Amino acid sequence: MKKFKLFTNVLNEQFWLNDMLAQGYTCTSVNPFGVYTFKKTNIKKVMRLDYQDYMSKEKYDEYVAIHEDFGWEHVYGSRFGSMHYWQKEEDGRDEMFSDQTSRVAFYKRLSNYSFTCAMMSFMYTIVLFNGPSFIRLFNPKVSYLTEGLWEKEGTAFWSTFLFETPFAMLRFLSPWIFIIAFLFFLYSYSQYNKKKKELT
Incomplete structure (x- = not known):
């Protein structure tokens, strides 16, 4: 499965x-x-x-x-x-980090891991989605690349619009995926740091 x-x-x-x-x-x-x-x-x-x-x-x-x-x-x-x-x-000895020192080291590694992932997501968004691409974050229409699409009418408009929509959604959603990943990794980073501080 x-x-x-x-x-x-x-x-x-x-x-x-x-x-x-x-x-x-x-x-x-x-x-x-x-x-x-x-x-x-x-x-x-x-x-x-x-x-x-x-x-x-x-x-x-x-x-x-x-x-x-x-x-x-x-x-x-x-x-x-x-x-x-x-x-x-299961045998009653099921924890890999059973003492304070190893648990603190574990959460420190997780903190570093999440911070690295957060920064990578953030940099990926900045590098690949700057300039005109950045506008797509707030204006889905920019993700439609067919020239003259918004001047078309009737069947010509709808056939072109429906054909391009899946591709436009990929262009529009891609930066948001990395932004959301950045926020989630940053949140996890703060959670790991909190647990690490509780142990010290």
Whole structure:
């Protein structure tokens, strides 16, 4: 079974994955585009997420080996700065970060991750949607590129208008998607910082 879902908050994503486990579906793979693959299971499991910056091959192998020694299965994640998905059978030792120091470090990594994603979304909006493109944020008509469209009448207008509308909506909505992503990542950043401060 495959599901498509996008998250800007890692804790919400982790909650959803564990809710799927509670329903009897274990995650077998994740891809960067928000597609999760599940299969049915009768084994009670838990899933935990962790973010790691770029690691050398040696450090990455050590990172994976340490967690596997404690029974964690590495579902997804790379050494080139990514989210890591870990899964294991419930055994009463289900937290990856059980002491204050490791929890603070965890939220610090999540804060840095969300801030980076927020800035990337913001810069992408500024670079690609400046000048005339920026006007599309507030004037959907600018997204229609057919010359003389608004001077057409009757059937000629409606046939051209309906044909171009899907493309115009893509042009109009694209910058808004990045702006909304920026706001959500910024909100997650503040939430992680708040949790980090509560622990210190």
